[in-house]
Amino acid sequence: MFRKTIKNRFQKCLFSGVILALLLACQRDDICPEGTETTPLLVIEFYDAQDLTRLKAVQGLVVQATGMEEAYIGPETTNSISIPLRTDENFTEYTFIYxxxxxxxxxxxxxxxxxxxxxxxxxxxGYKINYSNLDVVVHQDEDNWIQAQIIIQENIENETEAHISFTH
Known part of the structure; x- marks a missing residue:
């Protein structure tokens, strides 16, 4: 009986020791805090071509990445969008449908x-991707609805302000 009691105490101590070791192995910084900046989206605002100071909503806007079946945005009516850029390439191509x-x-x-x-x-x-040296090309066709583009910020490090404006 004395042996059984010592064996039970030893098992309880061993179990408690394992649990304590597991709890001490976890560190507070093993969880990424909410609110930590991640890879930013590209923010685009749409302006009136007749009055460059006035935001103008795009009717029935759909934004679709080239080669993708599903639309990333839309259809919706909006004057500002945020879209992701590819992190594995130095370019991203989208189709903007008005x-x-x-x-x-x-x-x-x-x-x-x-x-x-x-x-x-x-x-x-881990890591996040920022983008620098931003450039934009609207491919010309016989009937472009995007009339002009202005790069507001060449470096994309956050999503608090627009990076590009399109006039239409």
Whole structure:
């Protein structure tokens, strides 16, 4: 009986020791804190071509990445969008469709080129990608609805302000 009691105590101590070791092995920084900046999206605002100071909503906007079946955005009516850029390439191509699904539907292909810059955050969060040297090309066709593009910020490090404006 004495042996059985010692064996039970030893098992309880061993079990408690294993649990304590597991709890001490976890560190507070193993979880990425909410609110940590991640790879930013490209923010685009749409302006009136007649009054460059006035935001103008795009009717029936659909934004679709080249080679993808599904639309990333839309159809919706909006004057500002945020879209991701590829992190494994130095360019991303999208098709911007105006008045999607109507008789006046109009597609413009747009290529964004940039230099992806890897930034180490910490062990828990890993890396994020910032983008520098942003450039944009609206491919010309017989009927572009995007009339002009202005690069507001060449470097994309956050999503708090617009990076590009399109006039239409």
């Amino acid at each position: 008045n999607s699904g109507s008789e006046d539907e109009n597609e413009d292909k747009v290529t964004f080129s940039y230099s992806p810059d890897l930034e180490y955050l910490n062990r828990a969060c």
